[in-house]
Amino acid sequence: MIGFYNYSVILTYLSLISSVFGMTQAIHGRFKIAVFCLALSGLCDMFDGKIARSMKNRTEDEKSFGIQIDSLCDVVCFGVFPAMICYLLGVRGPVGLVIIALYCVNSVIRLAYFNVMEMKGALVSEEGEKYYKGLPITSMAVVLPLVFMIQFFVSDFVFVICLHLALLVVGTLFVVNFRFKKPKNSTLAVLVAVVASALCIMLLRTRYRIEFRHGWPWLPWLRKL
Incomplete structure (x- = not known):
């Protein structure tokens, strides 16, 4: 088999x-489960690099x-x-589709740039500290669960506007040229605790208020499966 x-x-x-x-x-x-899966993916991504670096005998x-x-x-x-x-929650129409397209394109641009810089070892400062250029793509695993919680305190219209803004702002920051140090373990622990708390409230203490939004003709039929 090909691969490693x-x-x-x-x-x-x-x-x-x-x-x-x-x-x-x-x-x-089932958006609660979907958002939970997104947060879980973010948690896995948080530690995959540490596990990879623990394998000392990797070839180039x-x-x-x-x-x-x-x-x-x-x-x-992400x-x-x-x-x-x-999109399924309501980011629709010409403006919504442009924002979604911008978010996806910027995420690909960021990851391609990161790959090039990582292979060149260019993401390390003169002091030997690693840093991010632009907002990490995994940030959406933190942002979206927190934005999802807003729906329980505001109207559906305001919630959908918040989704538009979250995609637009986060997607733009993917490619904005600024840098900051990679967070320490203590900072990561705080982020995990905040997202975990939001997920617990979402899963255990609340009900859906956002109704399923039909995006394509076959979705109502598929939902019955």
């Missing part, structure tokens, strides 16, 4: 599987393979998947 098979990419594959499953749930209108080909696999999976997990959720 070792434990260094297991979490990356699990992240992809979670997002693909989340897509099937979003199509059926295996390292390059890991970089490419990570980016390809990120396109699905590019296409969030855009799909937002």
Whole structure:
């Protein structure tokens, strides 16, 4: 079989599987499960690099393979998947479709740029500290669950506007040329705690208020399966 098979990419594959499953749930209108799957993909992505670096005997080909696999999976997990959720929740019409297209295009541009810079070792400062250029694509795994919580406090119209703004702002920041240090473990722990709290409230304490939004003629039929 072609490819490289070792434990260094297991979490990356699990992240992809979670997002693909989340897509099937979003199509059926089960948005809570879909958002949960997105957050789970983000959690997997948070630690996949650490697991990969723990494998000290990787060849250069295996390292390059890991970089490419990570980016390809990120396109699905944090590019296409969030855009799909937002579309099904109401990001529609000419403006909505332009925003979705911009978000997806910028996510691909960012990942391609990151691959080039990573292979050149250009994302390390003179002090040896790693940093991000632009907003990481995985940020949507934090932003969307928090935005999803807004629906329980505002009208449906305001909620859909928030979805438009979230996609537009986050997608734009993917390619804006600014940099900041990669967060420390303590900061990551806080982010995980915040998102986990939002997910618990969403799953256990609330009901759907956003009705399933029919996007294509076959969706009502598919939902009955």
